[in-house]
Amino acid sequence: MSDVAVHEADHGTHGHITSTGLSNNKVAMWLFLGSECLLFGGLISTYMLYRGRVSIGPRPGHVFDIPFTSVSSFVLLMSSLTMVLAVSAAQKRDDRGTTLWLTVTALLGATFVGGQVYEFTAMYNEGLGFTTSLFGSSFFTLTGFHGVHVTVGIIMLMSLVGIIKRSDIPGDKAEVVELIGLYWHFVDVIWIIIFTLVYLIPA
Amino acid sequence: MAIIEQPVTTGGIALAAPVTPTKAQGGFRRPVSTTGWKSWLFTVDHKKLGIMYGVMAMFFFLLGGIEAVMIRMQLAAPNGKVLSASVYNQMFTMHATTMVFLFVMPMAAAFANYFVPLQIGARDVAFPRMNAFGFWCILGGGIFINLSWFLGGAADGGWFMYAPNSGPIFSPSHGIDFWTLGLQIAGIASLTGAINLIVTVLNMRAPGMSLMKMPVFTWLTLVVQFLLLFAVPVITVALFLLSFQRNFGATFFDVSAGADPLLWQHLFWIFGHPEVYILILPSFGIISEVLPVFAKKPLFGYPFVVFSGAAIGFVGWGVWAHHMFASGLGPVSVAVFSISTMAIAIPTGVKIVNWTLTLWGGKLRFTAAMHFAIGLIVLFTIGGLSGVTHSVAPSDTQQTDTYYIVAHFHYVLFGGAVFGLFSGFYYWWPKMFGKTLNEKLGKVNFWFMVIGMNMTFGPMHILGLQGQPRRMYQWTEARAGEGFFNLAFWNRIASIGSLVLSFGILLFLINVVKTSRSKERAPLDPWDARTLEWMTSSPPKEHNFDVIPTVHHLDEFFHRKYEQDPVTHEYKQIATAEEILADQEAHADKHIHMPSPSYWPIVLAASLPVIMIGVIYSIPVAILGGIFTVLAMFGWALEPSTAPESDFDPPASGESTKELAPLV
Numbered sequence: 054m055s056d057v058a059v060h061e062a063d064h065g066t067h068g069h070i071t072s073t074g075l076s077n078n079k080v081a082m083w084l085f086l087g088s089e090c091l092l093f094g095g096l097i098s099t100y101m102l103y104r105g106r107v108s109i110g111p112r113p114g115h116v117f118d119i120p121f122t123s124v125s126s127f128v129l130l131m132s133s134l135t136m137v138l139a140v141s142a143a144q145k146r147d148d149r150g151t152t153l154w155l156t157v158t159a160l161l162g163a164t165f166v167g168g169q170v171y172e173f174t175a176m177y178n179e180g181l182g183f184t185t186s187l188f189g190s191s192f193f194t195l196t197g198f199h200g201v202h203v204t205v206g207i208i209m210l211m212s213l214v215g216i217i218k219r220s221d222i223p224g225d226k227a228e229v230v231e232l233i234g235l236y237w238h239f240v241d242v243i244w245i246i247i248f249t250l251v252y253l254i255p256a
Numbered sequence: 257m258a259i260i261e262q263p264v265t266t267g268g269i270a271l272a273a274p275v276t277p278t279k280a281q282g283g284f285r286r287p288v289s290t291t292g293w294k295s296w297l298f299t300v301d302h303k304k305l306g307i308m309y310g311v312m313a314m315f316f317f318l319l320g321g322i323e324a325v326m327i328r329m330q331l332a333a334p335n336g337k338v339l340s341a342s343v344y345n346q347m348f349t350m351h352a353t354t355m356v357f358l359f360v361m362p363m364a365a366a367f368a369n370y371f372v373p374l375q376i377g378a379r380d381v382a383f384p385r386m387n388a389f390g391f392w393c394i395l396g397g398g399i400f401i402n403l404s405w406f407l408g409g410a411a412d413g414g415w416f417m418y419a420p421n422s423g424p425i426f427s428p429s430h431g432i433d434f435w436t437l438g439l440q441i442a443g444i445a446s447l448t449g450a451i452n453l454i455v456t457v458l459n460m461r462a463p464g465m466s467l468m469k470m471p472v473f474t475w476l477t478l479v480v481q482f483l484l485l486f487a488v489p490v491i492t493v494a495l496f497l498l499s500f501q502r503n504f505g506a507t508f509f510d511v512s513a514g515a516d517p518l519l520w521q522h523l524f525w526i527f528g529h530p531e532v533y534i535l536i537l538p539s540f541g542i543i544s545e546v547l548p549v550f551a552k553k554p555l556f557g558y559p560f561v562v563f564s565g566a567a568i569g570f571v572g573w574g575v576w577a578h579h580m581f582a583s584g585l586g587p588v589s590v591a592v593f594s595i596s597t598m599a600i601a602i603p604t605g606v607k608i609v610n611w612t613l614t615l616w617g618g619k620l621r622f623t624a625a626m627h628f629a630i631g632l633i634v635l636f637t638i639g640g641l642s643g644v645t646h647s648v649a650p651s652d653t654q655q656t657d658t659y660y661i662v663a664h665f666h667y668v669l670f671g672g673a674v675f676g677l678f679s680g681f682y683y684w685w686p687k688m689f690g691k692t693l694n695e696k697l698g699k700v701n702f703w704f705m706v707i708g709m710n711m712t713f714g715p716m717h718i719l720g721l722q723g724q725p726r727r728m729y730q731w732t733e734a735r736a737g738e739g740f741f742n743l744a745f746w747n748r749i750a751s752i753g754s755l756v757l758s759f760g761i762l763l764f765l766i767n768v769v770k771t772s773r774s775k776e777r778a779p780l781d782p783w784d785a786r787t788l789e790w791m792t793s794s795p796p797k798e799h800n801f802d803v804i805p806t807v808h809h810l811d812e813f814f815h816r817k818y819e820q821d822p823v824t825h826e827y828k829q830i831a832t833a834e835e836i837l838a839d840q841e842a843h844a845d846k847h848i849h850m851p852s853p854s855y856w857p858i859v860l861a862a863s864l865p866v867i868m869i870g871v872i873y874s875i876p877v878a879i880l881g882g883i884f885t886v887l888a889m890f891g892w893a894l895e896p897s898t899a900p901e902s903d904f905d906p907p908a909s910g911e912s913t914k915e916l917a918p919l920v
Contacts, residue, residue: 077459184506
């Protein structure tokens with residue numbers, strides 16, 4: 054997504070003059086997130102259809118470690134808070150604060166992804182592989198897609214940290230931080246839905 | 257490229273010489289060519305990209321057409337021997353895939369790319385590089401899918417790729433892998449294109465152009481882009497699941513592992529039915545431009561046409577299961593989807609009424625574009641009526657998977673979508689290339705196509721109701737029946753019809769070649785048109801408009817040419833197109849910075865097929881492709897979309913350096 058987020062330069066000193074008054078980049082990001090809703094909608098539907106279909110291997114209730122996942126979900130939710138702080142710092146043109154909060158957000162995100170890797174490994178050791186059952190396939194597909202989204206988010210955050218101080222990079226940096234913030238919050242919201250539907254509601 | 261369009265004088269455009277970029281940004285120095293193949297390869301100009309989309313789509317149209325003719329030759333005689341059963345399966349699968357994804361969609365994208373910015377008075381799209389990226393993706397995806405012909409056989413599961421035919425047991429070749437992964441690449445093109453065009457339409461309209469002053473083509477393109485935005489991710493999920501099944505051992509659609517094959521059908525048709533409207537609405541938009549021009553009347557009930565288009569966009573999401581009536585959904589689902597399918601005929605009917613009433617009482621000019629537009633109304637209505645018969649579930653149960661379905665969707669897609677696109681060719685050719693396609697040959701082209709199309713697809717209604725199954729490989733004389741319902745007779749007629757149709761399309765190609773060789777320039781406003789795209793030179797300048805027009809009316813260009821007499825209410829001409837253009841040139845904006853060409857769109861797009869090849873043959877290659885993709889994204893992100901000020905020529909002394917109409 055970095056292509057959408059960073060790419061349109063605010064050339065020269067003039068601002069964006071658009072028919073709606075919203076910047077092109079922001080409208081594009083909202084549209085992209087709208088499209089992503091349908092992507093996760095399809096994946097969640099697939100999981101909900103298949104979560105009870107276990108011919109061999111463990112059933113959903115046996116492999117989920119709800120306290121562990123609750124903690125990692127909490128970490129991800131807190132990263133939304135730090136993302137807000139980063140956006141706020143960026144809008145005040147506070148490069149130090151922006152860098153700090155972006156880094157914290159990325160670290161919290163990385164903690165979540167690390168937790169997911171640990172969780173997947175534990176599940177694998179309990180006998181649930183990607184191809185073990187329809188439950189396994191659809192579970193790993195859904196949570197894997199989410200994990201990839203978080204990872205892409207982390208890469209974007211770290212790239213931002215890398216370029217935030219450079220003046221030769223195009224674009225209004227506060228807006229770029231805000232756009233990646235939108236993406237980050239979206240990924241968090243999707244996780245709340247996944248956590249509820251997959252972990253908390255028994256199959 | 258550093259292009260400063262110098263103030264346009266009546267003597268012509270003085271283009272500044274391109275200046276070599278001062279430094280590399282994002283890895284490469286920017287491309288600077290303004291002529292030659294490089295100027296096409298690295299362009300971000302929406303008009304060049306529109307033409308490239310068009311050329312690509314036309315190529316795939318011919319390819320898909322050849323596939324269609326081979327199918328008809330196989331069925332022309334009993335016990336057909338033209339194709340083997342296996343190649344026949346590949347042929348009809350690839351015919352549909354090519355026509356839907358690689359012809360109609362990119363051709364609609366060609367018109368949308370070229371004309372939406374012109375119709376709303378913009379200088380380019382919102383994200384010019386993303387626009388180029390979309391084109392290279394669809395081209396790469398199209399080539400990728402067709403590579404499978406040479407690498408062990410193409411996809412052979414039918415274009416909707418139902419399980420279990422899509423599984424490794426029934427399709428052991430790599431054809432479906434190429435199909436799945438290639439469509440993913442094409443899907444990226446659709447998604448980026450959708451975001452780009454929606455932002456363009458919402459954000460980049462000329463001053464005064466409210467949504468309800470937009471031309472209908474732009475409106476319906478907007479609806480289509482929203483459909484794409486929400487439909488593409490659903491097919492993306494389905495394709496991912498199928499890939500994971502075929503390449504990584506999952507069992508999403510494998511009934512023996514307890515899976516539900518209806519999952520694929522639902523995901524496919526939740527995408528697939530909006531897709532039908534994605535295919536037809538651009539053509540509706542085109543003829544909504546053509547009919548008023550050649551009837552010399554405003555479009556009858558403009559708001560009704562717009563809102564019925566939006567209504568189709570909404571209701572189009574609630575009808576997908578009518579493709580699945582035969583799958584045992586249960587009476588409630590069937591009843592709901594029957595009713596919603598009948599309901600969607602209403603906004604479509606509204607449009608047909610509006611077009612007909614646009615013609616009513618008009619001063620009709622029967623040009624080639626008008627022929628195709630009226631052809632669309634008639635043929636689409638026939639296809640629409642047979643479509644309503646599918647909404648009646650008991651009747652549909654008999655029609656499912658017969659030639660009746662084939663007849664229906666060819667009437668709406670060939671008689672509808674393709675005729676609309678041809679209408680667009682004849683209407684907009686002078687704008688795109690400055691030369692008018694030969695009208696006489698155009699009309700001959702039309703009559704061959706209309707006769708050929710009815711000969712080919714008309715008999716299929718009879719064949720289908722008599723029970724000839726769709727995708728049937730051979731038929732035998734012994735079972736062909738007798739009298740009027742003799743299947744042998746109607747199959748032969750259909751096969752001859754396909755040749756007549758092909759000849760019609762050949763005439764179009766001849767017309768294109770003839771026109772391109774002709775020296776005769778088209779007049780500036782050959783059709784006495786009504787919308788903004790005609791208010792600039794033909795072909796338009798790189799920056800489209802010398803002055804961004806301020807819009808006061810629906811059909812702005814018409815209202816600049818004609819004024820209503822307050823007493824007699826008759827329209828009197830007050831200006832010609834030439835005068836309006838001269839006035840614009842006299843007041844041209846001083847400095848217009850156009851977005852600069854870039855290497856990144858093609859580099860990024862080229863790295864995607866590498867990933868896909870790797871998924872099929874070797875994971876390390878996929879990882880390599882992934883690394884290229886990430887690097888290309890960084891290069892892209894670090895490069896400003898408009899070259900820095902230092903890359904532009906310094907303004908001549910005394911001139912304003914203010915950008916009067918910033919692009920982004």
